[in-house]
Amino acid sequence: MHLQEIVLCSTAPTSAASGPGAIVLHDIQTGSTFASFKQTSARTNSTAVVPTRDGQGGFILSAQPEKSIMNVYNFQKDQLSLKIVLPEKLSCVTVDSKGDYCAGGTAQGRIYIWEIASGIMYHAWDAHYRQVNVLRFTHDSAALVSGSEDSAVSVWSISSLLDDGSQNDLPSPFCTLTDHTLPVTDILCGIGLFPTCRILTASVDHSVKLWDLSSHTLLTTFQFPHPIKVLAWDVTERLFFAASEDGSIHQVNLFRQREEKFARNGLEAVGGAGVTDIIRIDGEGQENSRKRLISVSQPITTLAISLTSSLLLVGTATGLIQIYDIASHQLLRTISTHKGFSITHLSTMLKPPDLVGHVSLSLGTGSTPDARESIPVKPVTPFQRMRDPKARELHEVAIMLPAQPSVSTMNPNSVFSLLSSLLRQRSTEAFFEYSTDELLRDHAVFVKAADIAGSGTTGVSLQSRVTELESEVSKLREQLGKAKGINDTMWETIVQKMVTETKEGKGKGKGASDDGFVALDDEDDDSEGVSRRRKRTRS
Numbered sequence: 001m002h003l004q005e006i007v008l009c010s011t012a013p014t015s016a017a018s019g020p021g022a023i024v025l026h027d028i029q030t031g032s033t034f035a036s037f038k039q040t041s042a043r044t045n046s047t048a049v050v051p052t053r054d055g056q057g058g059f060i061l062s063a064q065p066e067k068s069i070m071n072v073y074n075f076q077k078d079q080l081s082l083k084i085v086l087p088e089k090l091s092c093v094t095v096d097s098k099g100d101y102c103a104g105g106t107a108q109g110r111i112y113i114w115e116i117a118s119g120i121m122y123h124a125w126d127a128h129y130r131q132v133n134v135l136r137f138t139h140d141s142a143a144l145v146s147g148s149e150d151s152a153v154s155v156w157s158i159s160s161l162l163d164d165g166s167q168n169d170l171p172s173p174f175c176t177l178t179d180h181t182l183p184v185t186d187i188l189c190g191i192g193l194f195p196t197c198r199i200l201t202a203s204v205d206h207s208v209k210l211w212d213l214s215s216h217t218l219l220t221t222f223q224f225p226h227p228i229k230v231l232a233w234d235v236t237e238r239l240f241f242a243a244s245e246d247g248s249i250h251q252v253n254l255f256r257q258r259e260e261k262f263a264r265n266g267l268e269a270v271g272g273a274g275v276t277d278i279i280r281i282d283g284e285g286q287e288n289s290r291k292r293l294i295s296v297s298q299p300i301t302t303l304a305i306s307l308t309s310s311l312l313l314v315g316t317a318t319g320l321i322q323i324y325d326i327a328s329h330q331l332l333r334t335i336s337t338h339k340g341f342s343i344t345h346l347s348t349m350l351k352p353p354d355l356v357g358h359v360s361l362s363l364g365t366g367s368t369p370d371a372r373e374s375i376p377v378k379p380v381t382p383f384q385r386m387r388d389p390k391a392r393e394l395h396e397v398a399i400m401l402p403a404q405p406s407v408s409t410m411n412p413n414s415v416f417s418l419l420s421s422l423l424r425q426r427s428t429e430a431f432f433e434y435s436t437d438e439l440l441r442d443h444a445v446f447v448k449a450a451d452i453a454g455s456g457t458t459g460v461s462l463q464s465r466v467t468e469l470e471s472e473v474s475k476l477r478e479q480l481g482k483a484k485g486i487n488d489t490m491w492e493t494i495v496q497k498m499v500t501e502t503k504e505g506k507g508k509g510k511g512a513s514d515d516g517f518v519a520l521d522d523e524d525d526d527s528e529g530v531s532r533r534r535k536r537t538r539s
Helices: 158-162 286-290 370-374 389-394 415-424 430-432 435-446 460-509
Strands: 005-013 022-027 033-038 046-051 057-065 068-073 083-085 091-094 101-105 110-115 121-126 132-137 144-147 151-159 173-175 186-191 198-203 209-213 219-225 228-235 237-245 248-253 255-257 268-271 278-280 293-295 300-305 312-315 321-325 331-336 340-349 517-519 536-538
Touching: 005 435, 022 248, 046 091, 046 340, 057 091, 083 151, 101 132, 101 144, 110 132, 110 144, 132 186, 144 158, 144 186, 151 158, 186 228, 198 228, 228 300, 237 300, 312 340
Parallel strands: 219 278
Antiparallel strands: 005 022, 005 340, 022 033, 046 057, 057 068, 068 083, 091 101, 101 110, 110 121, 132 144, 144 151, 151 173, 186 198, 198 209, 209 219, 228 237, 237 248, 248 293, 255 268, 300 312, 312 321, 321 331
């Protein structure tokens, strides 16, 4: 199977005369266009993508800037799939890595969170004092990070937002990061489970800050000569790119060569000293900084790094997509098919097998045009405009069951394979009408003793066997009690006999006998059965 990496970009018009923008898929190697989804004009941080995976087709969410509308597209059709009416206009939108939840921020500082499959609004709260500029889920979908015009960065635990018991309470953030002094422009979450992951935040105050969520502390501050607009972070967290609107892209390495001459390890981490640790990045004065500077000479709107971490993709306000080699900073190619528009979103992904107009990777060359529809699209339901507790309690979510292997590939000796084959022989309706008798009969297959190894013992015979063993244990306990009583009686009899004989011996004393001899000792060892000879001495 040949896997192909593609570029997904979103465009927005720079003027009213330009017309609406589009979402376009390009080949990352040649720049050719694979597919185009029109009638959308999402701004920066207002496009979210869920790729095709796990046997379900992906989708694209695009929040429109001038209307309280969200457009939904899927890869199987080049037309608008669904138009969702929102409670108000969204300034940013994001989707978690699993495609289960969508979060949106507004210009008034409010945040909404919905379940995509059911459309249920789980929460809506005033998170910031001013506009929410960016929202990001952590990679494990356990937390939501928000950045605002009020210069604050808040981290929200998803479990607390979805908790039924806290729906009437104002959510409290897991932590609030307040070291920035001007509006936050971009946020990136590092790899790892929440809260052990790190995050990068960029601001108009010319700084990029690295935070540790587990301790709620600032690790390092990187100071730049210009305000930072967007960030791109390598998946291995070795380096990141910070771009400003003047066209400057700074590469910041998070590891450096050790200064010790005889150090065993040649590299060490950069920063980590806390609030006082400030690293200044000057692209003009220092020689090393100039080597890590990429000049685009156009206003930069978005950045992305390829799946292989070898290419840097740069989107500009003039509609150009420039692809650079990260190792050499050499410009490899330019995609210029979007002139007159602004690039508002860039990301890379594997080519979807259900992409419109293309043959599926899992289908043969002789497949029919309708074969692509065999991949169901992940369900997207219109979002609620207000919270409804009743709908939340009664809502149902459609899920995709994992594909089952064919009966011919199973091991016939496996009881699990036997039950699976029985279930697959029933239709879908019959499966949901599974009776109690059938369940008990099939369950007997699993509780079968491993054989009682092939003796054919059923669940009923097993129950009788258990009863038989329990009665046998009771008899053994009764016999054990009788044996213990006999043993105690014997012991008491022997002890009393020994005590009586000892008292009688002491009554005679150690005097002389009638025949003129003196008895010294008369010992009788009952335990060994040995009779000792009586010793006599002449008086």
